[in-house]
Amino acid sequence: MLKVMKDEDFIVSKTDIRGRIIYCNKIFMDMADYTEEELLGKAHSIIRHSDMPKAVFRYLWEMIPKKQEVFAYVLNRGKNGNDYWVYANITATLDERGNIVDYYSVRRKPNSKALDVIIPLYKKMLEVEKSSGVDASFKVLTDILKEKGVSYDELIISLQNQ
Structure with missing residues (x-):
């Protein structure tokens, strides 16, 4: 089942380094169907969905440090199998x-028009990743950015603001 955040919702979490x-x-x-006790001390990847391209997380972990x-x-995927964007x-x-002390993340409801672009992109990246690896999946993303003449952040922010 797909869960949808409310417009006014903000998911907030902090992780250690x-x-x-x-x-x-x-x-x-x-949203994740977990208790606080089940989440604290666990890797944030506890909610990682298998349909998320690893290349997106590679980019994230290259940038935030x-x-x-x-x-x-x-x-994301919750404990009970519920998915949510x-x-x-x-x-x-x-x-x-x-010095970096920890990482702070705020998540809100995505623009549904943005998901019309992101879902097919991630599906293509995931297909390439399964057959050719994370580097090839990352290249799918960078090729699209070059084609559109934008940076990753510019693409993501513009999709949310459309």
């Missing part, structure tokens, strides 16, 4: 010396 959940709000727990903010569309914003939390 290894990606283990150290904070999650009630909306996160409700460089202290660069990332926006992405992500399909989010428009995610991930940032690094820095201490007073500029």
